[in-house]
Amino acid sequence: MDELKNYLPHISLDCTIFGFHDGQLKVLLLRWKGTEDWCLPGGRVLHGENLDDAAHRNLQERTGLSEIFLQQFYTFGDVERYKNYSFQETLAKLGLPIELGKEIITRDVSVGYYALVEFAEVTPSPDFFTEECRWWDIDQIPPLLFDHNDMVTLALKTLRRQLSYQPVGYNLLPTKxxxxxxxxxxxxxxxxxxxxxxxxxxxxxxxxxxxxxxxxxxxxxxxxxxxxxxxxxxxxxxxxxxxxxx
CATH class of the missing domain: 1.10.10.10 (Winged helix-like DNA-binding domain superfamily/Winged helix DNA-binding domain)
Known part of the structure; x- marks a missing residue:
């Protein structure tokens, strides 16, 4: 795909976007076109684009919000990053031919980010490869593509740990x-x-x-x-x- 030439090869980012509202904690997931399979929002980094800028761009595209607390929390670089389904199973579920799949789904090192937003303020928007973007209760997340369940688990642990040294609450609660x-x-x-x-x-x-x-x-x-x-x-x-x- 020619448009992939605009992006850095083998480097991607994935965003665990937590949403809080009225005593509920949710996570934003994307459903691939023509499937019932879900994954985290993510994307690639443009040539000449800072990594954090790419993450903010991705979150704004998915949520419509520009002021989001966003934090990098881990780099996922295992050779085998297909946890719930093998690479071949993943391609089959996404309806991708082997050659096209190898071009789109390469072996990437993925930088994980997490964000915490007031989900009532979000307008979820899918990307080019997906047709649905919606919130899931944190305790009802389905088996996700790639290693994204591991990402959610580690992001939540990191967010909870954050409470030991940083505040949360601004932009998540009413002004008063x-x-x-x-x-x-x-x-x-x-x-x-x-x-x-x-x-x-x-x-x-x-x-x-x-x-x-x-x-x-x-x-x-x-x-x-x-x-x-x-x-x-x-x-x-x-x-x-x-x-x-x-």
Whole structure:
């Protein structure tokens, strides 16, 4: 395919895009044309294009969002990267002749990225090779093509580990939110319950939240206070990577 000449050979990227909304954690998957087989969004890197720029381009094409927290987490370089189906089975499932398949599906070293978005804000869009792009519950992901199940597993472990040294929440919650809202976000990502008092004490100690004089309306008599992120302090915390240590 002539268009492949525009891209670096044997280098690709794959993106595990996690979506959070209302206590749910999902992952964005693509379905190949004419099949029931799914994979992660990904693509190749143009000549003269930085790797991170290629990842941001790919995510914007799939989600319609331009401001996304995106982080490189691992390089996948095994010689054998066909975990659920062999190379021949993969070509058959995708309806590709052997010669064309070898041209399209080469032995690539793939750089893995993960992102966390508010999935209600996303407009999922398939790429040239796929005809459906949609969210799957994190616990209901089907067997994926290539080694993409391994990618999702490692990306989720990395995201959970991130909570030990960086904050999450900005652009995932409303501008004003309650401490229970923030705790629900962390519990959803971690997949476990957290002690309310310890969580609140810890979060307030990081000095990235501003407590407002407003309380949440329409709730119980002792409605919780509303908070918002201090954007400048939040971004500094992301850069310094000093939160949640100790």
């Amino acid at each position: 939110f309650t401490m229970p809202d923030l705790q629900q976000l962390y519990e959803t990502i971690l997949g476990q319950s957290l002690d309310r008092r310890n969580f609140q004490k810890r979060m307030l100690g990081y000095d990235i939240l501003e407590r407002l004089e407003e309380r949440k309306t329409g709730g119980a008599h002792k409605a919780p206070y509303l908070y918002r992120f201090d954007k400048e302090k939040y971004e500094k915390a992301l850069k310094d990577e000093i939160l949640f240590v100790g």
